[in-house]
Amino acid sequence: MKKIINSPDKVVSEMLEGMEKAHKSLRYVRELEVITRREKSDKVGLVSGGGSGHEPSHAGYVGKGMLDSAVAGNVFASPSPDRILKGIEEANSGKGVLLVIKNYSGDIMNFEMAKDLAVMDGIEVDSVVVRDDVAVPDSTYSTGRRGIAGTVFIHKIAGARAEAGGTLPEVKAAAEKAISRIRSMGMAMTPCTLPGVGKPGFSLADDEIEIGMGIHGEPGVNRSHILSAEALAEVLLEKILDDYDYSGKEVALMVNGLGGTPLMELYILNNEVERILSAKGIKVYRTFVGNFMTSLEMSGCSLTLMDLDDELKELLDAPCDTPALKG
Amino acid sequence: MKKIINSPDKVVSEMLEGMEKAHKSLRYVRELEVITRREKSDKVGLVSGGGSGHEPSHAGYVGKGMLDSAVAGNVFASPSPDRILKGIEEANSGKGVLLVIKNYSGDIMNFEMAKDLAVMDGIEVDSVVVRDDVAVPDSTYSTGRRGIAGTVFIHKIAGARAEAGGTLPEVKAAAEKAISRIRSMGMAMTPCTLPGVGKPGFSLADDEIEIGMGIHGEPGVNRSHILSAEALAEVLLEKILDDYDYSGKEVALMVNGLGGTPLMELYILNNEVERILSAKGIKVYRTFVGNFMTSLEMSGCSLTLMDLDDELKELLDAPCDTPALKG
Incomplete structure (x- = not known):
């Protein structure tokens, strides 16, 4: 295996450290594998994430006009609910948080669980699921269509609506409209x-x-x-x-x-x-x-x-x- | 050979057509394989180029604050002088043109020949040569150090000086300063x-x-x-x-x-x-x-x-x- 790595079990944490060092606008929450904006803004938060190995998705889209937090799982594995909860907390400014989830069973389960935990903590959270891949009706890791590269458009559209001061329902509506198209x-x-x-x-x-x-x-x-x-x-x-x-x-x-x-x-x-x-x-x-x-x-x-x-x-x-x- | 191409002898022209279609700010000069800015500005022109296969170098750096024209050769082969001359002509607004050449013998020969042709046509042209690769003192295709990724920094530095209204000697001086460092x-x-x-x-x-x-x-x-x-x-x-x-x-x-x-x-x-x-x-x-x-x-x-x-x-x-x- 020819890869520029140190140890297979450290690829995600070392990658995220390398991202934080490269981009001053990003902050890396160690152990929980969350990349979030260094400067918080008073708006609806936008959180996405999923298995690593799809870079620049999703941490590369954290910043003004797109995501507030990206939560990384291990390579091709969904992040655990505690990580996602941390991503939600970092993205929350009191105006609510929208989760953008790619349609994989593991992601759906863990993001929904994190949503429930966040709601119990008094954070307003809603979610959308991206199912853009028309290849197959169901797949190995998904019931229904898989979420793939179209997800980046959702980050852009929902992110712009949030940055412009949209409410949580408005940001969700923009995301849902884009997803449908x-x-x-x-x-x-x-x-x-x-x-x-x-x-x-x-x-x-x-x-x-x-x-x-x-x-x-x-x-x-x-x-x-x-x-x-x-x-x-x-x-x-x-x-x-x-x-x-x-x-x-x-x-x-x-x-x-x-x-x-x-x-x-x-x-x-x-x-x-x-x-x-x-x-x-x-x-x-x-x-x-x-x-x-x-x-x-x-x-x-x-x-x-x-x-x-x-x-x-x-x-x-x-x-x-x-x-x-x-x- | 697994590649998304139609025919090996059309990869450069079809790529540049695809770039022109993707980026409205770019214009593709057919046959001569030049990518240039659609909107010309009244400033020192900046031209680079070389063999194809190094994308986004160099056509991906054509635009505000960087290059005016990029000239593409065949894959890993220097562009011919007539192509480079066209790149110079497209970049020329009357304030002179600086060529940024990577140090390969074929590039040096062809860019210098194009420079001479342009000068005969009354265009003021000067050039700098990038030799950033410390690996080997001489190489298969170069006398002296090869020019590699550091060239992108030269596009940025010289491009910014040109965009800010620098004269041809000033743009060249900024490029030379960066090259030396x-x-x-x-x-x-x-x-x-x-x-x-x-x-x-x-x-x-x-x-x-x-x-x-x-x-x-x-x-x-x-x-x-x-x-x-x-x-x-x-x-x-x-x-x-x-x-x-x-x-x-x-x-x-x-x-x-x-x-x-x-x-x-x-x-x-x-x-x-x-x-x-x-x-x-x-x-x-x-x-x-x-x-x-x-x-x-x-x-x-x-x-x-x-x-x-x-x-x-x-x-x-x-x-x-x-x-x-x-x-």
Whole structure:
């Protein structure tokens, strides 16, 4: 296993320490593996998190205009309720806290338990669940669709509403509206190796890719011979467009790399995706290309579309300042 | 070869088309493989470029506060003089143009030839050469030290001086000052595959890394058994600190990924690097962690230090708005 680490059981804590050192705006709550803003603001708090290994998700999105706290579990494992409770406490300024949960059974259970604990402590807490992945109806670790890269759009939209002084119901409503308009679909070309395991989690032949594979290597729709960028864009978009009618809409587009895919290839894919969308009368309002939600060093990608209206455009374009997204 | 491409001979043009589609601030000059700003400004122009495969270098740094044009060669191959000339013409507003060249023989030859052509056309052009890599005194493709990730700091520093209205000699002086204070050192863990070749450019054993390998896979200092993050930070920093006395200085630090290394590992490395620097009385003023100058999907990293004074701090902190660096 070739990794720049010291010890597999310290990767999360050492990574978060390294983040705190790199970004002065972040504070790392040791032991509980929470990254939170150093400067608190008087607004609805926004908390997300989940298993580690998806960096920059979620700690990279802590900052002005996006999250208040990100709670890290071990690699590909949900954070425990005590960690999430700490994330909620750090995010709470008395105006309530919204949890953004990716739809995995472990995350749902632990975030909901933390919510209950926080409510018992007198904190107003609500939650939304992101289920953007159209690949499969149920999956290894989820009942219903998985939450993947579209979650980053929820951080942006809900974060902007909170920063603008929205109440907890308003922030939740913005998040729910975005969730209802987001669809994602991905594929993997190579596996990744969990530091604590030391060998790849699955195998794919030299000329084989898996369409619809999850961000933890969960099975997808089917295995396929490697596709051209053009064919890949068609296959991924077809599944998304079959599920949601984006025709005539203006959309935000995310071309997300899973960690090991060069930016060159993501831009080549974007070229095909925008061409296809344009031919279908779907206007791309804004495009995000890069590694937003990864699976360690896995190579592969996902596409996410969000159907925009004026409110969502305004929230998408509102300023944000986080390690992984600024603008 | 598992890559999201259509045809190996179209990767550069399709990538640049995909960039133009993704970023409305950029314009792609077809055939000549130049990415330039859509909105021209009345200031000294800043041009860089080189072989493709190092994305987001250099086209990702075109925009306010950084480059005016980036000129792309084929993968790991210098762009031809006619392409560079076009980049100069696009960047020229009548106040002169500075070329930022990485020290590779092909780049030096072609950029200097383009400079001569531009001067004959009446454009005032000057150039600087970045030689930040302390690994080896000469290399496969360079006489003298190679130019690697530190080049991104030069884009930032010179770009800020140009944006603030600096004259061509002032912009060049800022670049030269930064160049004299920057040192980098890297290592590689896995090879990368050029799209036109179809197989990895070199091989490393499962437990082997190469210290000081270049960003095109050029030989480095030595091969080593895989190191812990702590030991790796020590080995890379030792070479840098032996070459330049950063003690008592304030520095900018870049922890750069070569493309295939997860952000998690870069932050773990940063944790060790900042600890060692702190113990040596070197204060990190600002840290950049991520993929700034890559080698396709190669896994590995480089460290860059820049010794800062008040002028360089101000230029480093000046606003910029490019696809790959904002703030």
